[in-house]
Amino acid sequence: MWAKTVASIHVQNASPRLAHWTWAPARQIRTNLRPGTGRSTDVGRRDVTAEAAHQLYGPWEDHIDSWIELQRWLNDVTEGYPGLQLVWRGARRAEWGMTNSLYRALQDVLKAAPTEDDMVLAEANTLKLARREWRFDHLAALELMAHLQHLGGPTRLLDVSVNPLIATWFAVERNEADDRFDGRLFAFSVDRRIELAPEHNGRFPRWHTYRTESTRRQRRWGTGDGRRLWLPPAYNTRISAQNSAFVLDGVPSADATPPRLQTGASEKWDAQTLRSVSSYNFRPSSRHGTRTASPVFTARVSKSCKQEIRRAIEDRYGYNAASLYSDLGGLATYVARRPEVLLDRSKTT
Template sequence: MSPATRNHWLSSGWGYRPNGQDALLRAITRIGSLQAGRRYVWRGVADATWRVQSSLWRHLDKHAPGDAPYSEQLARAAERDALRRAREWGLGLHGATHLPDLQLLASLQHHSLPTRLLDVTANPYTALWFACASDLGRDNVAGALLAFDVTDLPVQRTIPLLPAEVMTWAALESTPSSNLLAALEASTDSRRPFLVEPTVRDDRMAAQEGLFLASAFIPDTDPDTGLDGLELTHEAAPGHDRLGKLFAPTERGRGAPHQLPFCALVIKPRTKKAVRGHLAGTYARDLKRLFPDIGGLAQDFGQDPGVVTIPATETAPSDETKATPRPPVDDPS
């Protein structure tokens, strides 16, 4: 996510700034209960001026040649190169079998390598924790909680769930890129993203209820939305007034939107600080629960290295030492 010079969420009509903690939590509930049967995924960012960009988008912005690096052709070339290098490194193996490309990309994304996968979660309070986290040096700027309606998006598993009669590792290995290529072809035709569900989850993915949004690169999307390379809807933005009716302290007002393809809740700095105290207790969202691995422990050490001291009880001589005389130097024992 690269910095912007203005709050594109509010100016585009897709964003709303709740006035305080209660209004923020109410807005989360209103989105989730807007229409029965809708499915949302969430993403939290510590700085609301950041645009939503995949790490591959940022990689091409920095390293691709020319003035328009955001083409699917270049994206696919960079992706193939990353996958090739990962497999030559010995990654993406299950025993002697190659895992599909999407499963390997999920692992690469987990370790901050450039992929087209955008981290999202099924749990809004997990995303809220990331938006309000205090260890990113963004306490004094507004954050954002992003909600994406993925109800009508195709779902792609990182490892295809094949029928039992053909579910063998050999069958998967024969076409490691087939599910990714099929998803990208459909995304190019529809100009819509797709939802990626990890078939194999490590402890962190499970704890964070992690999912991914991905898309074929669509370079000519509306830059005012703040979504780069993702086209979620062709509908007009609801605007501040209609969102205000949806998130009103009373029952949602007349004129509120009946469907919300996307929404950004802009979180004031003081609201970030207020809500952090509730996330660990009420919503069970904290560093240890969301990062239950060595990486999480390393983050905890980074935030609180501790103080190394020798306890006083270990420096003072014990009574036994005081009471026991040393033997003479010439004592044969």
């Protein structure tokens, strides 16, 4: 299967300044930002992200309106690009940005998009807290991050699955607040795999040694051209159950090539707008045009077909809340969110 598809704090001394950017500004969207700060006013960051996400994804996205169309899209992507290694991510809302949890946490603290230096500082402080205060001195950096990710802590790790049906289930997962919104699927191409050899199994992440922009550019860190994939050991049951993997990359580099505004256009996104919606410099690609380097494909899943697709995946393939959240925490969350199932008499027969 891998040959065809590999199928989703407290910060000390962090500076709220945005990094200097050299990309030429493109068409501006109405983000209600104070000029030059990247800080949201009364509209709020989530509204800014939603509008920016619509403009980033819209020109490139395919549309899925049924279970049949989902199967066709998955086949087209996997069969049409047999040389690519792909991983998959589902989002319950099509408008959500492509950001990892650490990036979002720092945005809330800084009221601005964090730089790569901010991310590294936050990771270093997390490791210091874990080892000096919580006494997890025996854990390597990546293993510690994987555990934190599982428990809801902020990390740079972006959850994906090697299984496209599992990623799709997360995009259509039952949630009353999100069922009235379209969902989204991503297929990422990945360029490198991280192995837990000495290079990546130390006390600090390998990318903490990339201290300058020139080194990061040389290592293809934050450029969008060197996306890393880590298939972690089964530290917990959910990693195996969800066919989990993690995508890692740096904050978009000032020297990186930003995504185009639309298919066939030469005009580029400006950096500030891109970083309001994404912690990675990913360049969407159309299945019907010239393919970009390290492409990312995306499809909007209509809210009208979420239930149909969810039922098909659960009934035909056995992926559901019990199999994917396969621990006591998953059960506790399930019954807390859906107490009505506790009064379903069919469950007792």
